[in-house]
Structure formats: structure tokens, C-alpha cells
Amino acid sequence: MKCRTCRGPAIIELPRHNANFCAEHFLQMCRRQVEKAIHDHDMIKKTDRVLVAVSGGKDSLAVWDMLVELGYQADGLYVALGIGEYSEESREYTERFAAERNLKLTVVSLRDDYGYDIPTATKVTGRVPCSACGMSKRHLFDKAAVDGGYDVVVTGHNLDDEAAVLFGNALRWDVEYLARQLPVLPSRHGFPKKVKPLIRLTEREMAAWCVIRGIDYIVEECPMAEGNRHIGYKEVLNVLEEKSPGTKASYYLGFLDRMAPVLASIAATGADSVTPCVQCGAPTGGEEGSVCAFCRLVERSAAHEPVSVELVRKKSRSQKRVQAEASKK
Amino acid sequence: MKVLLRNPRREIEIEGRRRVHALLAELGLPRESHLVIRNGTLIPGDEELDKDDVIEIRPVISGGF
Ligand code: SF4
Ligand SMILES: [Zn+2]
Ligand SMILES: [Zn+2]
Numbered sequence: 001m002k003c004r005t006c007r008g009p010a011i012i013e014l015p016r017h018n019a020n021f022c023a024e025h026f027l028q029m030c031r032r033q034v035e036k037a038i039h040d041h042d043m044i045k046k047t048d049r050v051l052v053a054v055s056g057g058k059d060s061l062a063v064w065d066m067l068v069e070l071g072y073q074a075d076g077l078y079v080a081l082g083i084g085e086y087s088e089e090s091r092e093y094t095e096r097f098a099a100e101r102n103l104k105l106t107v108v109s110l111r112d113d114y115g116y117d118i119p120t121a122t123k124v125t126g127r128v129p130c131s132a133c134g135m136s137k138r139h140l141f142d143k144a145a146v147d148g149g150y151d152v153v154v155t156g157h158n159l160d161d162e163a164a165v166l167f168g169n170a171l172r173w174d175v176e177y178l179a180r181q182l183p184v185l186p187s188r189h190g191f192p193k194k195v196k197p198l199i200r201l202t203e204r205e206m207a208a209w210c211v212i213r214g215i216d217y218i219v220e221e222c223p224m225a226e227g228n229r230h231i232g233y234k235e236v237l238n239v240l241e242e243k244s245p246g247t248k249a250s251y252y253l254g255f256l257d258r259m260a261p262v263l264a265s266i267a268a269t270g271a272d273s274v275t276p277c278v279q280c281g282a283p284t285g286g287e288e289g290s291v292c293a294f295c296r297l298v299e300r301s302a303a304h305e306p307v308s309v310e311l312v313r314k315k316s317r318s319q320k321r322v323q324a325e326a327s328k329k
Numbered sequence: 330m331k332v333l334l335r336n337p338r339r340e341i342e343i344e345g346r347r348r349v350h351a352l353l354a355e356l357g358l359p360r361e362s363h364l365v366i367r368n369g370t371l372i373p374g375d376e377e378l379d380k381d382d383v384i385e386i387r388p389v390i391s392g393g394f
Contacts, residue, residue, distance in 0.1 A: 001373050011371040020373065057391055160390070207364050207389040211371055219335050225392030234390050238361040 012208055015245035023212045030209055033200040034066050041184050043195035048151035050074040051192075053141050054097075054105070056090025058217045059156030061097050062209045063198050067154065068103065074154070077144045079137050080109040082117025083224055084309040090218040097215060106148075108140050115302035118224065123307040124300050129224035132297060139294035143282060145192035158198040158206055163252040164233040179267035182260060189274040190283040199256075202248065203234075223309055330378055332356075333385040350374040353386070362390045 001010040003022035010020035014029075021029060038044050050067060054060040054076040067074040078094045081087050091107070098105035111117045121132035145153045162181070169177045187193040198206065210217050225231065240247045274283040277292035284292035332341050332352075343352065349365050349372055365372050366385045378384065 001375050010373055013373055013375075023371075058389070059391075202361075203389045203391065204361060204364060207387065208371055211364065211366055211369070211387075214369075219387060220338075221336050221392060228392040231390060231392045235359075235362070238359055238390075241361050242359055 051150040056093040075104040179263035
């Protein structure tokens with residue numbers, strides 16, 4: 001197997017590009033895809049101060065690495081979620097990555113700074129873990145960006161992530177979510193601009209980037225993601241991808257090209273009035289004098305005694321069993 | 330050869346020589362969601378694996394959002 005660019009020995013085959021690459025030219029292909037995404041969607045200006053939302057996983061560390069390499073001024077923010085060993089390990093990977101490269105990393109800890117963690121919040125809300133977790137992260141990234149004077153927040157969502165979310169939204173014909181599924185969220189009403197530079201690269205490519213660049217990241221899955229719907233969608237899309245390489249890219253990038261413009265008028269009609277939360281000042285969709293969802297979550301979760309990861313997982317498994325039995329009847 | 334699998338982390342022993350894609354197919358692991366690594370280096374699908382090789386098959390799908 002030979003590299004498409006230099007005819008040297010290849011280390012990876014990319015059926016969707018109908019090509020194989022050596023390490024050097026694989027990295028070059030990835031950089032070009034990121035530059036194209038940034039350019040096509042007007043994501044980041046060279047003078048912008050960038051805040052990267054890092055988790056210790058392959059995607060966020062890879063995008064941080066790429067942006068720094070491409071000459072952007074990018075700092076990291078890590079939120080310690082308190083998901084047992086998984087969180088401890090992912091924090092170590094993140095801190096090591098930043099220290100080795102002399103990059104600025106800020107760590108916010110849910111337990112130390114706000115008095116709760118994700119397993120406890122999951123118990124308190126009675127919803128799937130990713131719901132309290134996603135909301136907490138969004139709030140803290142927004143806050144850190146605004147407080148730190150950053151121009152843009154970068155997340156590591158890749159092509160597989162976006163295609164899976166698109167697939168879920170299309171299965172439910174959730175037109176409002178479809179209309180808002182864009183790689184750039186402009187800043188408005190006190191929310192920072194948010195962008196996804198990895199939309200043209202797959203998970204496999206991001207993992208390969210990390211292996212080639214010697215980036216250690218947490219390979220283990222978040223224990224609370226078990227049975228997550230998105231993983232199922234990704235597997236389905238990968239079955240199609242193996243049969244017909246390029247399917248994921250044409251599905252998602254084609255959506256951006258040809259469907260998103262059709263939906264644009266719907267995206268614009270979303271609820272637009274916001275008021276500051278009376279407790280933290282963050283913008284919220286509620287009426288004058290209301291408290292934001294994050295502050296309410298903190299209040300309820302911090303008052304609850306800490307719950308372990310194992311307890312929440314056991315509970316969600318037994319719930320599923322009950323639901324499965326109920327649906328048989 | 331020794332094969333390290335992840336999620337959960339475990340090790341299996343495979344008898345004899347194999348090409349990388351044959352091994353993945355045998356284990357029922359889709360190429361699109363796995364990388365094969367030997368001594369810290371990626372190895373392509375047509376590479377022949379030796380019986381003394383130690384390799385890692387690393388899944389690349391992650392959940393959450
Ligand atoms: S999988 Fe869900 S619970 Fe785990 S880190 Fe991601 S969003 Fe949070
Ligand atoms: Zn090459
Ligand atoms: Zn608030």
C-alpha cells in the first residue's frame with residue numbers, strides 16, 4: 001500500500017477518499033480539512049482568542065493540537081465532572097497534554113467549585129446523565145468564554161458526531177433541531193460564538209491523528225454513556241459507510257450545503273428574548289427575575305448527598321429491564 | 330500473536346499469521362470504527378501480522394455529546 005501523495009509506504013487507508021496515506025501526508029490531509037472547515041464557515045479569525053473545550057478524549061485534544069499548530073491562539077478549559085475514575089484519568093491526560101506543550105489550561109471542578117458532580121445530578125434530575133452533564137458543560141464553557149474575554153469557543157465534534165445527531169433529528173423529523181444543527185453558532189445575547197472545526201474529519205481519523213502525533217488520550221468510554229442513543233446511530237452509519245465509503249460525509253456535508261439553507265427561516269424564528277439570571281447573571285430564556293437552569297441544578301444537586309457512579313448505572317440498568325418487561329406485555 | 334482489546338481492556342491470543350483486515354473481520358470488528366497499532370505505530374489493513382506480534386485494536390467510537 002502506497003501513499004497517494006509521495007508513493008512511500010502508507011500507514012492508513014481512507015476508503016472515503018479512495019486513498020492511502022503515509023503519516024506525514026495523512027496529517028497534511030487533516031490540516032487541510034480543518035482549514036477548509038474554518039474558512040468555508042468563517043469559524044475563527046487569526047486574531048481571535050480561542051477557548052477549546054477539552055475532555056481528555058481524542059477529538060478535543062486533537063483539535064487543540066491542530067489549532068495551535070495552525071498558529072491560532074488557543075487556550076483550554078477542562079470541566080471535572082466527578083464521574084469516578086473516568087474523570088480522574090481524563091483530567092490527567094488533559095493536564096499532561098497542556099503541560100508538555102506549555103499551553104494554558106483552566107480546570108473547573110463541579111465538586112470543588114459548585115458542590116456537586118454528574119452522578120449526583122443524574123440522581124436528582126432523574127434524567128439521562130448526558131442531560132445534566134451537557135447543560136453543566138455548556139453553562140461553564142459559556143461563562144469561562146465571557147469572563148475570559150474569548151472570541152470563540154471550539155468543541156471537538158467530528159463528522160461522526162454530527163452525522164449521528166443529524167440521523168437522530170431526521171428520524172424524529174425534529175425540524176427545529178435540524179434547523180439549528182450548524183457548525184457555527186454566532187455569538188448573541190451574551191452567549192459566545194461556538195464552532196466545530198472537525199466536521200470534515202471522522203472519529204477514526206482523529207484517533208489516528210492522536211496516535212501519529214503521540215497524544216495520549218482516554219480511550220475508555222464514559223461509564224455513563226452506556227446505551228447512549230448516539231452510539232447506536234454511529235454504528236448504523238458505519239455499516240453504511242463500509243458498504244459505500246463517503247456516505248457519512250455526503251450525508252452531513254450535503255445537509256449543510258443543500259438542506260440547511262432551506263431550513264434557515266425556521267432557525268431564525270426561535271425564541272429570542274433573554275434576561276440575565278438573578279443569581280449568576282448568565283443569559284436565560286425565562287422571564288424577568290428568573291433563575292437559570294444551571295443555578296437551579298446546582299442548588300438541588302449540592303443539597304443532595306453524593307451518589308456514586310456505580311449506583312446510578314445500576315439504577316439505569318434496572319430501569320431499562322423494567323421498561324423492557326413492560327413493553328413485552 | 331497477542332491482541333489487546335479495549336472497552337473493557339482485555340488481552341487475547343491469536344494463533345498463526347493474519348493480515349490486519351482478516352483479523353478484524355474474524356473478530357467482528359468494523360474497520361471504520363477501529364485502528365490497529367503496533368509499537369505505537371498505525372498499521373494498514375493489508376499488513377501481514379506475525380505470530381510474535383503484540384498489537385492493540387483500538388475502538389474509536391465515543392458516546393456523549
Ligand atoms: S457521555 Fe454523557 S455523561 Fe459522559 S461525559 Fe459525555 S455528556 Fe457527560
Ligand atoms: Zn506520503
Ligand atoms: Zn444562573
